[in-house]
Amino acid sequence: MKAIRYHQVGGPEVLQWEDTPEPVPGPGEVLLRVHAAGVNFADTERRRGLYDAQVPLPRILGSEAAGVVRAVGPGVDPSWVGRRVVALTKGAYAEAALAPAGELLALPPEVSFAEAAALLVQGLTAYHVVHTVGRVEAGQTVLIHAAAGGVGVLAVQLAKAAGARVIGTVSGEAKAKLAREVGADDVIRYDQEDVAARVQALTQGRGVERVLDSVGASTWQASVDALAPFGHLVSYGNASGPPPLVEVESLYAKSLTVSAYWLRTPVSPEVQRRAREALLAEVVAKRLRIVVGLTLPLSQAGEAHRQLEGRSTVGKVVLVSED
Ligand SMILES: NC(=O)c1ccc[n+]([C@@H]2O[C@H](COP(=O)([O-])OP(=O)(O)OC[C@H]3O[C@@H](n4cnc5c(N)ncnc54)[C@H](OP(=O)(O)O)[C@@H]3O)[C@@H](O)[C@H]2O)c1
Missing domain, CATH: 3.40.50.720 (NAD(P)-binding Rossmann-like Domain)
Incomplete structure (x- = not known):
């Protein structure tokens, strides 16, 4: 598959669109075909080496992906295959990414992949x-x-x-x-x-x-x-x-x-489930407006970072797959 990776920390130019092996879902995991990867300010801090600097390089950025489940790992209900979902992931700036099956949020048809990519982080x-x-x-x-x-x-x-x-x-x-x-x-x-x-x-x-x-x-x-x-x-x-x-x-x-507040502070799965479902229900009911301010192809992640760091974006920045 193709993915955005960086081999050294630095400016947006370190983000490279490269061939890399498609990951294989392990126990409790699913493989997603990524349709929209959410870009977050923290991704720019990771790329600059200011945050999560202990993670070995090369690394694929991206903490959330919306897409379609393509395969499931051992122990995961196979009926997930083919469903539209959004999930917290590691390595969302890619054509495919792994996600824990327990944290998948199924998407109703009225919520687009780009909107869904704003829901989690x-x-x-x-x-x-x-x-x-x-x-x-x-x-x-x-x-x-x-x-x-x-x-x-x-x-x-x-x-x-x-x-x-x-x-x-x-x-x-x-x-x-x-x-x-x-x-x-x-x-x-x-x-x-x-x-x-x-x-x-x-x-x-x-x-x-x-x-x-x-x-x-x-x-x-x-x-x-x-x-x-x-x-x-x-x-x-x-x-x-x-x-x-x-x-x-x-x-x-x-x-x-x-x-x-830090997103990675452990919260009870029940509290997190309620929060995710409340957000999704508000979007479906059109009481919560997701503003997708910038959409770019996955291969242009560097440009997305430039604009986010340059304070020229509003709302959500999304990278979408190109086919
Ligand atoms: N604690 C957590 O777990 C957690 C989780 C998610 C996000 N965050 C944090 O929440 C903030 C917002 O994240 P986001 O992804 O939604 O980004 P964002 O708000 O879309 O982008 C960052 C915004 O910060 C403002 N800003 C002020 N001074 C800035 C500067 N010197 N350089 C760049 N931007 C500056 C800019 O808005 P103006 O032009 O209007 O000033 C800019 O658009 C970030 O600080 C992020 O790290 C924390």
């Missing part, structure tokens, strides 16, 4: 930062950074559905428009405006109850300053670099909570 992250960690409730105001990004557009919609008022931050006018379209009540251009001051103005000096921060270094101080007394900052990414070390003493004045 970005969808589950948005779900858990809003609900499991952030515990966003009706009546709260939530500040969501990078609100037009892949996780951002979903987090805005989930926080609104929970009854919160949402303030999104973005760079650029097109992103501001999209953040409003998916439900943000107010949008702050953090490339132009003082975020903490705007938040204070928008909340009559109270601040926000929650901040969902995936940007890190460049937003951290504004996030802390924007919080209301007893507010809660959920950190889940470092797109601009790691945030500063948190001095616990600095949290006392406003009795703040700072917490973190």
